[in-house]
Amino acid sequence: MGGASSRNQKDQPSRSTYFNQEELKKLKSSYDEGGLEMTVPLIQEKLKDLDNIELNIAVTGKSGAGKSSFINTMRGLQNNDEGAAKTGTTETTMEPAPYPHPNLPKVCFWDLPGMGTSNFPANEYLKKMNLKQYDFFIIISACRFTENDVKLTKGIKRLGKNFYFVRSKIDIDLNSVRKEGKKLNKEEEMEKIRNYCVSNLEKAGISSPNVFLVSNFDINEFDFQKLNKTLAGNLSDIKKQAFMLSLPNTTLEIIEKKRAVLKKQVWMLATLSGFVGAVPVPGLSFACDTGILIPAIIGFRQYLGLDDASLQRLANMAGKPVEDLKAVVKTPLVGEIDKTFVIKMFLGGTFIAISAVEIGLDFIPVVGSIFGGASSFGMTYKLLNDVLNDLTENAQSVVKTAFETEIVCTKTSDH
Structure with a gap:
């Protein structure tokens, strides 16, 4: 820079x-x-492409993991703002729900139902969710990544799509350590949580997984900015521009x-x-x-x-x-x-x-x-x-x- x-x-x-x-x-x-008569139409076409570019981001994970809050944060919204994704401790997402960005409506976050519930058993989930339509996937967990998360990841991988693991509610974990009266070293505690997540995913057959630790209520803390840079870095140029402009x-x-x-x-x-x-x-x-x-x-x-x-x-x-x-x-x-x-x-x-x-x-x-x-x-x-x-x-x-x-x-x- x-x-x-x-x-x-x-x-x-x-x-x-x-x-x-x-x-x-x-x-x-x-x-x-x-001359310009042949050049200008190419420029006009590119500008039109920029206006019409679509970016579909799938967010999935177990109910209560913080998917909806994550989607709201990525769109610059609070949970009670107009147009915010519905949040709750029970399963609130019964089918893929689109949440367009307020300023860039063709940048859309999709709240996918959690996999492995009674409504969406694991063996039917991949077929029902039409995963091909999404550009990449964010898999969210509030504690540890489960067997169903791994199954979903393998299904996404077969489609040739990128996926990212997000461990949410990290602020709650750190506060719990403080409440126990222990001396908190934030970096050490985060590394411990990260290593635990990575180890479980590797044992389940996911090689070299990247895990991002976030709080949906503090976008400038922990790994949120690192996650955004990683997401942008793995997109094609034109979709990368749309993603960058969508960030709050x-x-x-x-x-x-x-x-x-x-x-x-x-x-x-x-x-x-x-x-x-x-x-x-x-x-x-x-x-x-x-x-x-x-x-x-x-x-x-x-x-x-x-x-x-x-x-x-x-x-x-x-x-x-x-x-x-x-x-x-x-x-x-x-x-x-x-x-x-x-x-x-x-x-x-x-x-x-x-x-x-x-x-x-x-x-x-x-x-x-x-x-x-x-x-x-x-x-x-x-x-x-x-x-x-x-x-x-x-x-x-x-x-x-x-x-x-x-x-x-x-x-x-x-x-």
């Missing part, structure tokens, strides 16, 4: 695009063959990773603006810019958790009044975003002096160098970058206020 100024220029393109190397080659050959804003690192994801959209949106800007039809360039910029700004704002609903959810999670979080948001970008607002941004001195700013067009894949800094491309590129940076800084202020952290976080790549 490092600041933007320390990045090696030669690896900038790979961090500026959702396209893999094969797709970049196709992009370049299309441009060489037919609980750390500065998450916000920086979201900035890195959204930064990749900027040059594609600017290219579309530049392409229309090159067409000599009076008024068409600016009309296109507003059509691109308005939804982009609103989307960036929501992904970075600065819309009213996201701020309220974060306030609930942090146990803080939402007014405290809103008080540190110092940007007009949280107000109404319409054509008038965008025009004012274009006319503002910060955004109009594009030609005097080093935008770094040479590092934008394939098409960057064909536009001048004062073109529609350059203006859109610079404006969206400024918008993204402004929103990121405000999102960081919100997280610092919500969780009372002053951790300095440098910019990160999406890797």
